[in-house]
Amino acid sequence: MKKYLLMLSLFIALPAVAQRTLTLSEAIALARRQSVDAAVALNELKAAYWEYRTYRADLLPEVNFTATLPSYNKSYSRYQQDDGSYTFVRNNNLGMEGELSVDQNVWLTGGKLSLTTSLSYIRQLNGNKQQQFMNVPLSLTFTQPLFGVNTLKWQRRIAPVRYREARASFLSATEEVTGKTITYFFQLLLAREQLAIARQNLENSEKLYKIAEAKRRIGQISENDRLQLRLSMLNARAALTDSETELRSKQFQLCSFLGLEGGGDIEPVLPERVPDVTIGYDDALQKALENNAFAHNLRRRRLEADYDVAQARGNLRSISLRASVGLTGQDDGLRRVYRSSGWGNNQVVEVGVSIPLLDWGKRRGQVRVAESQRETVRAQLRQEEMDFHQDIFLLVEHFNNQAMQVRIALEADSVAQTRYDANVQAFMIGQISTLDLNDSQSSKDEARQTRIEQLYNYWNYYYQLRSLTLWDYERDEELTADFEAVVRGR
8 A cells, every 4th residue: 555655646746747637537528529530520420411411402492593684795697598598697685584493303203393484585776676575474394314213212212321320420430539538548547657667666676776785795695686686776767767758658649639738747547447337249239230330331332232233224225304384475565575465385395315226235234333343242241241240249258358357457466566565575684586576576567557458458348339339338328419419519
């Protein structure tokens, strides 16, 4: 206990700058709020959110207004007369036109329905200087591609899956930020522990060397033992210098990751308490398949591969239908052009066909390529799914065993410290050699570092499982977020 208190006092007295105590939970909160990795995850979520909003907007009516205000034309154009000869006539007119349309994509068929109204005006600036108005008060147009791929229908299947994948990826990325925080936090913990050990070892080495010199003068130990202790003291001084450099490096690394400018000295608090949690493989696998982005990723990639095949098949031939029905009218007065008596019917039906008669099998080859790529994707997905199951199984096994490893490491640390304290006293009265003393010191140092490493492994496995299952096992609830509020910064 005295040695442990001494090391704590060394921690506190390390640098002569402002010191900040930092717990693991505080470090995690800082990383999620202001680390670069968290900002990257947030921006990826925003991109996916607005991409999904764009897809949703494609399914809603769109109101468009197009106009030419005005159009002035003063030029010559070629004109064929009644006898077949050509002459040039002068144009000098002012025109304006505008159109208001409501367009609706029809996802069920892949067509487009448009309701339009338009008004055109032209005024001759030479000759009789007459003016004319033409209006289309109402026109309904439907455009429908035939036999081609229905892109809207495929997007209606793919886009929601892609957005669910993005939301799950954001939650997993947040947990991965936590994993990085844990790594940097425990690296700093280990560096501080190594520095405390190096200082304690140097203090003990100097004390033992002084005792050895006194014993050598009265012939109680050999010159070899005295030199061995001096060598241990010199090694302890070198280790102290290395430990101080390593501590500054790890401290800068954690401050940089957490976005702490100027950070000062950070004293990480060792998280001794670990949650009493046991996780079953079947339960973890089910939660991972329900919540993790991996399951959505599998489905999206299958759909995209099927879409590529459908698109290649749709390119074999292309037929489009365009039908328009409405009213039209013209007059030299703006009011009269809107009178129903002057309206005439306006119908247009067009059928366009594009069928390759001879392409040397190019389009059918594209279909075969798309089908082969789809089979490749399916094989890859099967392998990835098996690997995912295996990773979950191994991670669950490691996590469930790690709690015992933490308890063993804690007891081993206590035993090694007690053994070392006893050996120091035994060496002072000449009962053991320097080799035995050095061996107990190495065991003590390794046990202390192993204790911290085993705690790190526990928390690392725990947050890896949270990242894969998106489940909080302490609270027994699903990890989720208000994504609208996250994207809008509320």
